[in-house]
Amino acid sequence: MDPLSAPTLDEARSLVQAARKPLLFTGAGVSAESGVPTFRDRDGLWARFDPAQLATPDGFHRDPTQVWEWYRLRRRAVRRCVPNAAHRAVARFLFARPDACLVTQNVDGLHQRALQEEGEKGDGKWGDADPAARVFPLHGELMGDRCPGCGSREPASPERDSLPTLPSCPGCGELLRPDVVWFGEPLPETILDAAMEKAERADLCVVVGTSALVHPAAGIPLMTLRAGGKVIEVNTEVTVLTTQCHIHLRGPASLLVPPLLSCGDADAHLGG
Ligand code: BJW
Ligand code: ZN
Numbered sequence: 001m002d003p004l005s006a007p008t009l010d011e012a013r014s015l016v017q018a019a020r021k022p023l024l025f026t027g028a029g030v031s032a033e034s035g036v037p038t039f040r041d042r043d044g045l046w047a048r049f050d051p052a053q054l055a056t057p058d059g060f061h062r063d064p065t066q067v068w069e070w071y072r073l074r075r076r077a078v079r080r081c082v083p084n085a086a087h088r089a090v091a092r093f094l095f096a097r098p099d100a101c102l103v104t105q106n107v108d109g110l111h112q113r114a115l116q117e118e119g120e121k122g123d124g125k126w127g128d129a130d131p132a133a134r135v136f137p138l139h140g141e142l143m144g145d146r147c148p149g150c151g152s153r154e155p156a157s158p159e160r161d162s163l164p165t166l167p168s169c170p171g172c173g174e175l176l177r178p179d180v181v182w183f184g185e186p187l188p189e190t191i192l193d194a195a196m197e198k199a200e201r202a203d204l205c206v207v208v209g210t211s212a213l214v215h216p217a218a219g220i221p222l223m224t225l226r227a228g229g230k231v232i233e234v235n236t237e238v239t240v241l242t243t244q245c246h247i248h249l250r251g252p253a254s255l256l257v258p259p260l261l262s263c264g265d266a267d268a269h270l271g272g
């Protein structure tokens with residue numbers, strides 16, 4: 001069935017419009033159509049690469065060169081990608097709805113880029129709305145370097161990434177690492193706490209493009225459910241969350257998210 005003609009899309013839109021505290025929760029699927037690979041799909045990263053070697057503190061300790069090569073490769077690929085219609089719709093929604101927030105597992109920075117781009121297009125229309133403060137990235141940032149020694153952080157630099165040596169901290173000399181959350185590591189505490197509080201208070205959680213298998217992030221929609229809120233899922237497949245959702249919209253994020261989140265006049269003003 002054409003996902004756009006499904007009656008459930010209208011129903012889902014009504015829930016979004018009626019929600020007073022909507023929370024958007026996204027995963028790798030939202031960036032798939034921008035060309036960023038997901039993790040657990042058939043052609044995902046974990047089908048080709050071993051997470052134990054590349055996305056754990058032990059793996060980094062054993063072979064930092066291998067880990068850095070992989071991250072530099074991914075950074076180069078993501079630098080060539082641009083936000084898609086789903087990222088743009090999410091960004092416009094955050095501008096138009098100061099009551100909304102975004103909790104994302106994605107490290108690719110495409111939500112943040114879409115926010116910046118849509119903000120510029122808004123040309124002052126959005127007033128004081130500051131959606132960047134309502135974005136909670138649970139798993140860090142691919143485009144950031146972090147020093148495990150002194151904790152300092154800085155944006156990744158394409159120049160430093162193309163050096164033949166591994167990057168070290170300008171402050172304390174320690175080997176830098178990508179500023180992402182690996183398996184077995186805690187999520188950034190203040191971001192996770194804020195996201196969980198939002199999830200408990202949300203009356204609607206819109207879950208887009210995640211297998212909902214990685215914890216504690218996957219607990220976000222469950223918290224909304226437990227607190228009596230509703231959950232809408234957008235995914236090309238069925239997930240572990242599907243049977244618990246109020247509405248499951250099957251199809252690609254770039255096709256379904258724009259009509260789901262469209263804010264009428266606000267979108268028209270910005271050229272859809
Ligand atoms: C589309 C689409 C389209 C495709 N449109 N949809 C219980 C049991 C066993 C283990 C654990 C457990 N609880 C916790 C753990 C450990 C572990 C975990 O959850 N493991 C599970 C896999 C079992 N969790 C952790 O280790 C976490 N830390 C932790 O628990 O710390 C505890 C602690 C406390 C105090 C001290 C010390 C420790 C950390 C998890 C970190 C996850 N990191 C990664 C890598 C980030 C860096 C990087 O990118 O390199 O994060 S793993 C990877 O998975 C990445 C993602 O953010 C995350 C989630 O993946 P996501 O987004 O859901 O992607 P996919 O590929 O799984 O799904 C894509 C979906 O999109 C699919 O459903 C498609 O159908 C869909 N789709 N195209 C719409 N066009
Ligand atoms: Zn340092």
